[in-house]
Amino acid sequence: MIKFACFCPHAPILIDEDDLSFKNEEIKETVSGIVKLRGCFEEENYDLVLVSSPHPEWGVEIPLRALYKDSGNIGQIFNYQEASKVEIEERGVYPILTSSGSIEDHFEWGRKLYRKIDKKWKVAYIASGDMSHTLKEDGPYGYDEVGVEFDERFLRYLKEKNIEGILSFDNRFLLKAGVCGIWSFGMCLGFLEETGINYQVEILSYQAPFGVGYLVCNFILDEERR
Numbered sequence: 001m002i003k004f005a006c007f008c009p010h011a012p013i014l015i016d017e018d019d020l021s022f023k024n025e026e027i028k029e030t031v032s033g034i035v036k037l038r039g040c041f042e043e044e045n046y047d048l049v050l051v052s053s054p055h056p057e058w059g060v061e062i063p064l065r066a067l068y069k070d071s072g073n074i075g076q077i078f079n080y081q082e083a084s085k086v087e088i089e090e091r092g093v094y095p096i097l098t099s100s101g102s103i104e105d106h107f108e109w110g111r112k113l114y115r116k117i118d119k120k121w122k123v124a125y126i127a128s129g130d131m132s133h134t135l136k137e138d139g140p141y142g143y144d145e146v147g148v149e150f151d152e153r154f155l156r157y158l159k160e161k162n163i164e165g166i167l168s169f170d171n172r173f174l175l176k177a178g179v180c181g182i183w184s185f186g187m188c189l190g191f192l193e194e195t196g197i198n199y200q201v202e203i204l205s206y207q208a209p210f211g212v213g214y215l216v217c218n219f220i221l222d223e224e225r226r
């Protein structure tokens, strides 16, 4: 049974030597958002933690370090698997690598993944990803107005739970906007859809101090099925 789901940014700057970068004023809202997310995450002991990410290593490690206050509790981390063919054998943490193919495919793979897992298990789904990387001239890829357009539209669709809108983004547009997280987010939304559980979208923070959109989003999950 799904007990937790979120979208979490994965910028290395979010973490200092041992915990969240509480002293960094520029990302204060993002860190506060993650602290709230951590509060929700820590309410359960999970049998299964799924972490989808467009990048290996930091893409998975940063959200795990952000959500587990004590990294000694993370448990066994399995090898990276491709989004299209995830196999779950036993309890633990499963990193899943997304591609920049079709978002609809990732949504379907998320649905398929839920059908494969043991429904008695307590499951957390962490969708690791950042929004546009072209929000500022001095950002990593410079400025492109489609970046701002993407972040605005995505946030609006998410608040409206407009899945069709989210799945409709064109890949050329996403490339121009320098987005990395949408395939991971799409897979998580497919997974949630397949659970049949009703949920509310709770945007905990959105900031882009360095030209990259950091979105922290929690999903408040109803116990009752639709």
Ligand SMILES: [Zn+2]
Pocket: 010, 054, 055, 129, 130, 180, 181
């Ligand atoms: Zn990224």
